[in-house]
Amino acid sequence: MEKTKNLLDNKKISFFNSVNKQIIILFGLVLITCIFADFYYKSSTLTTPFIITTFVSSIITFIGIPLLKKIKIQQIIREEGPKNHYLKQGTPTMGGIFFIPIGIIISNILYFNNENYKIILTLSFVIMFFMFIGFIDDFLSLKKQLNTGLRSNQKIILQSFISLIFIIICASNNLIPHNIQIANRIINIGNLIYPLGLFVLLAESNSSNLTDGLDGLLSGCSVLIFTGLAITILIENTNNNSTLATLCIVMAGACMGFLFLNKYPAKLFMGDSGSLAIGASLGAIALVSNNLLSLLIMGGILAAESISVIIQVSIFKISKKIKGKGHKLFLMTPLHHHFELKGNNEILIVGGFWFVTLLLVMINLIFFITS
Template identity: 45%
Template sequence: MDAKISRLEQQRLGKLSGTALLWMLFSFLSLAAAMLDWQAERLLSPVSLLLPLWGVGAIAAVLGHWVVPMLRSLKAGQIIREDGPQAHLRKTGTPTMGGIFFIPAAIALAVVWSGFSPEVMAVSALTLAYAAIGWIDDWQILRRKSNKGISPRTKLALQVVAGGLFCLWLYTHQPVDVTYLALPLGWGIPLGLLFWPIAWFALVAESNATNLTDGVDGLAAGTSAIAFLGLGVLAAPTSIGLLVFCACMAGGCLGFLMHNRNPARVFMGDTGSLALGGALAAVALLSQNLFSLLILGGIFLVETLSVIAQVGYYKATKNEQGIGKRLFKMSPLHHHFELSGWAETQVVGRFYLAGAVLAIACLLLQAAHWG
């Protein structure tokens, strides 16, 4: 009866279901991949966008039917923060650590599909390292039965170490022009030594930005899939292997969404979200598309800035009792919209749309340069 009432309410309010959003996203990404492959004369080629997108998506979706019940039997249920939106409390007990099945699946297929490309193997190693950091955090949350895992300082230190090792690999295995920052319309800036602290920061910042976005069913996976597909197109002139990697990661996100769409049967946890952000930043650094990632990943940037602004404004407006004012009803920004009356699917659908517009804008800017 409750499910029937929920469906009727959705129809009355004109809200899309999680399933409808998934198939709209799948259709958009498939059509975009097919058109881009056709334009590049690689439609249905092994080094295309479409085939890895579909192949890894199908494998991740099938794996989820086995892994999700296993996580449930292991009582790997998410602990929902009590100070979050009250509507989320009903999600308590939903299995987490979903990143353990779709991240390795995407990476394994990407490595094999790319012919063990050195660039893909390096990016994959960084992605797995961040996934491992996330897994440690998720495991501590489950073990302690609290929404607090390892300390923020420890998590940050591990991210910094993993990012530093990737930067060291870049320094020793990539030509010096990797430090060139490409800008839209063919412009660019040679960063020189300044590239290395920026690269190090980008790896840590992007992984945390994706982590902050993972707060609503289907949000992080869907926006990441859009960003990966766009980044794959931009990386293709530098490395076809990176194109394949991005297509596989986008496919993994789609396969995961089969189980993470609203109402979610599983959450990706830090295992998935930290890995996704690290992978995006690593590909962007290797392909000299770090600035383009700011556009493609604009959703992640805005989510992060909303948290920074919320904390900064609260501290700046503290009174004698130590209580400050809030800029948003809650941060990250998706929670503000929820508390403003948006349904979860409305938040997700509109963020998907914004992510798609940003990706299209970024590709059009690049196309203007390519001519």
């Protein structure tokens, strides 16, 4: 019995060590990328903002955990989810209210009174309001003691309203290009960019929300995507390139700082207040910088999570209508739950999804450098 216990303890320690290694590798990879970008692009200043934001985000998030525990802001696990998630019941949630504002505040300080400050202020607006929508959803969920807060249609209406205001502000200040760039080809789509922009913001925020289901999954993927987006913007060398690239790396730092406490076993969850804001920031920055294709490539994991839900629901409804009994393609969606129920360890799934995201980021950068 004692031998079995020791084996389990050793296995547990090796898991924690592997998580810590993943975190160190991820942080080191982003830091090296920032240093190289600052050396290669003389106008680039990514390293210092990344380090400062990561440090501040981790400290503020760490301070916030006991406060959330004190007022009993704790995660409620849905009954239909994987059974091993019941162990996470009671973990503090709504961490997005700590690390998202850190990213916004630091980026505003960096560019206050700068000629490009208008674009930072506009993007701050959409990110903060999506965080607020997530906060309402989290708050109602805790109040009802259920895993659902706002109804789907209520959430979509609020997201659409904020997205429309954002698009109108951008349009009136010529912040949204009326074309889509694919490699060396530029396709002018005129005013269709506005409904496309609305779709991107809704799709990206909800995809991020669906991805946030395992410890460190979304926060780790977000660090990589924000970093990839920053480098893509620098490669393009367009107007406002350094401004938007710095905003991306600051958001990467905010997510990185949060990840130190969100890694397995998570001491804090981000909640919808974090996941919706991350998705909105990715979508809004990609829209303004004309990098929608890059976001689609680098955010492949986010898209796959969302598509898996759409496919599952569609197949279930169609098969039920035709055969009288619903069938499922996946054991459970979003996609990460399917791999969980297949018997895969949570740490391995998260690490695997990070690795796929890293590959997609590299594919995007190679595509841009060679085109």
